[in-house]
Every structure is written in structure tokens, then in C-alpha cells.
Amino acid sequence: MAPKPLVAGNWKMNGRRAELAELQAICEGVSKGAAGSAEVVVCPPATLIGEAVKAAAKTVGIGGQDCHAGKDGAHTGDISAEMLADLGASYVIVGHSERRADHGETSEAVRAKAEAALRGGLKPIVCIGETREERDAGRTLDVVENQLAGSLPDGATGGNLVIAYEPVWAIGTGLTPTVTDVAEVHAFIREALTARFGAEGAKIRVLYGGSVKPANAGELLKVANVDGALVGGASLKASDFLGIAKVYA
Numbered sequence: 164m165a166p167k168p169l170v171a172g173n174w175k176m177n178g179r180r181a182e183l184a185e186l187q188a189i190c191e192g193v194s195k196g197a198a199g200s201a202e203v204v205v206c207p208p209a210t211l212i213g214e215a216v217k218a219a220a221k222t223v224g225i226g227g228q229d230c231h232a233g234k235d236g237a238h239t240g241d242i243s244a245e246m247l248a249d250l251g252a253s254y255v256i257v258g259h260s261e262r263r264a265d266h267g268e269t270s271e272a273v274r275a276k277a278e279a280a281l282r283g284g285l286k287p288i289v290c291i292g293e294t295r296e297e298r299d300a301g302r303t304l305d306v307v308e309n310q311l312a313g314s315l316p317d318g319a320t321g322g323n324l325v326i327a328y329e330p331v332w333a334i335g336t337g338l339t340p341t342v343t344d345v346a347e348v349h350a351f352i353r354e355a356l357t358a359r360f361g362a363e364g365a366k367i368r369v370l371y372g373g374s375v376k377p378a379n380a381g382e383l384l385k386v387a388n389v390d391g392a393l394v395g396g397a398s399l400k401a402s403d404f405l406g407i408a409k410v411y412a
């Protein structure tokens with residue numbers, strides 16, 4: 164049986180309290196059935212998580228965008244998985260390419276964060292994906308294989324881990340891979356997951372991310388082994404985000 168689809172929004176470093184109105188509108192849409200059978204999650208900046216959890220009232224899940232590998236301690240500016248869970252978050256994105264690039268996060272560091280998420284009771288959404296140069300050099304599957312091998316926590320199950328395949332060159336550019344390319348990479352990820360986690364690997368949701376919009380969601384999300392989307396820019400506007408989730412209605 165295919166896993167329950169997940170449509171997750173990553174607000175990145177966007178959103179003030181006023182934008183909670185967009186979250187409210189997303190929740191209203193979801194409670195009226197706009198996302199059909201899909202689970203919906205919004206990952207606002209950490210500053211809004213507490214209020215977002217209250218506003219969402221469990222209609223949609225709320226997630227963080229990063230966590231530290233430790234639980235507490237002398238790490239100025241960092242936030243632990245336990246702190247996010249304490250606010251009522253249920254997911255956390257780890258290893259987004261923007262963090263890998265801006266903060267030099269290695270796959271080893273990402274794995275430690277994913278393990279911390281599980282320890283803290285959060286479901287990590289582990290991001291992987293190749294750069295333009297890597298794709299042009301024909302190295303996409305190698306890169307994906309290495310990032311999976313390095314970033315994934317042990318003991319993952321369909322219920323506690325999500326993968327997001329986000330080609331770096333497709334993020335915020337309006338460019339997307341062809342459906343054939345998406346199908347190839349997602350089938351490869353599925354194989355790697357079942358090789359590592361056995362039957363659970365078939366249940367782990369593998370999201371596609373990178374310039375997902377209402378106009379292309381229908382085509383991208385029906386590709387085999389695509390179990391939902393991780394949406395950046397289009398998750399900031401309720402009408403766009405719901406327009407994507409509608410694929411599952």
C-alpha cells in the first residue's frame with residue numbers, strides 16, 4: 164500500500180506574526196477537505212512555531228526547519244529537537260541544501276540532527292539533492308546515494324522518517340526536472356531505502372521539492388514513488404499551497 168501522502172511547506176526565513184493569517188487560511192482549507200487524503204505540515208521560522216501550533220490546532224502539523232544535535236547546553240543561537248517538541252512541533256527539516264551550503268553542514272552533521280529529531284520525538288524530513296554541476300556531470304545518482312548513506316539515521320521506519328529529494332538547481336528557480344528524471348531518482352531512493360530498512364523502506368515517504376507550483380503539482384506528484392511535496396515559495400500563500408495539496412483531494 165502506498166504511504167499516506169504528505170504536503171509540507173517550508174517558509175524558510177519568511178514570515179512575521181501577520182503571516183499566521185495565511186496559516187489560518189491553509190488550516191481552513193484543509194479542514195474543508197482541500198488536501199483530501201494527504202497530511203499537511205507547515206514549517207514556519209522558529210520564531211512563529213509556538214503561535215503556529217496554537218493557530219493550527221492540529222488541523223495541520225507544524226515543523227521546524229533545523230535543529231541542533233544536542234539536547235541542551237552551551238550552543239548560542241541553536242535550538243534543540245526537544246525544544247521544538249516542547250512547543251508542539253511534530254516534524255523538523257534537516258539537511259536542507261541551503262543549510263548544507265550556508266552553514267557547511269555535512270551529511271554526518273545532518274545524520275546527527277536526524278538522530279536528535281528521533282530522540283526528541285520529532286519526525287525528521289531529511290533533504291538531499293544534486294547541484295546543477297553534479298547533474299551535468301552525470302553524478303546525480305552517486306550524490307543521492309552518498310547523501311542517503313551519510314545522512315540517514317538508523318532504525319528509521321515509515322512512521323518516523325521522511326526524505327525530500329530537492330535538486331538544488333530546481334529550488335526557487337522555476338526549473339524542474341522532467342517527470343522521467345524525477346521517476347528515476349525516486350525509484351533509486353526507494354531501492355536504497357528498502358535495501359537499508361527492509362519492508363519499512365517501502366513505507367518511508369519520499370517527497371519531491373523544487374519549484375512545485377499549482378500548475379505543475381499534478382504532473383510531478385503523480386510520478387511513481389513520489390509521496391508528496393516539500394514546497395518553498397508557494398507555501399507562503401494559502402491559495403497556492405492549497406492548490407498544490409488539491410492534487411490529493
Ligand SMILES: O=C(CO)COP(=O)(O)O
Nearest residue numbers: 173334335373374395396
Ligand atoms: O527548498 C524548497 C523547499 O524546501 C523548495 O523551494 P521552492 O518551492 O521555492 O523552489
